[in-house]
Amino acid sequence: MAVLPIRIMGDPVLHAPAAPVDAVTDEVRTLVADMFETMDAAPGVGLAAPQVGVALRVFVYSYADDDGAPWRGVVINPELWLRPLEPGAPDPDEESEGCLSFPGERFPLRRSEEAMLRGTDLEGDPVEIRVSGWRARILQHEFDHLDGVLYIDRLDDGDWKTTQKIAKKRGWGRPGVSWTPGVDDIDA
Known part of the structure; x- marks a missing residue:
């Protein structure tokens, strides 16, 4: 397993719909293992394949509620x-989220309180997930990545303008910018 570089906003793979996975191959299994390693090293609660430069409809997630119950x-x-x-309007204390592809920042964003997701797992078996709260937010956020949408694209005009200023100051918003968890200082 390897920690992969995470693409930052502006990289074309983040702004285009990802392709369906035709078959679960050893290459896909390795990608998923590397995505878990990268997400955990970041640390994050989700990671979509486009965020590591792979334009496939795959994401991983990991979250523990206040009671510590794992969900991965x-x-x-x-x-x-x-x-x-x-x-x-979204509550800035309760509805702010961040993104590993716009690291170090959080903005309020209204999301649906409940979500249902269907897909397949690494064995090709059907998966159905019905969740609410933060788990629903995570699924919506990662699903957006597969459609080429970053959460900052959904912000109100004022916050969106702020993200553009941050991106310009940090040299983001162009192809080829990435950071590697555990290697790069993203707050520099």
């Missing part, structure tokens, strides 16, 4: 259904 897995070729959004 991989989904290949997911389909996502959402409960309609509740009206109103």
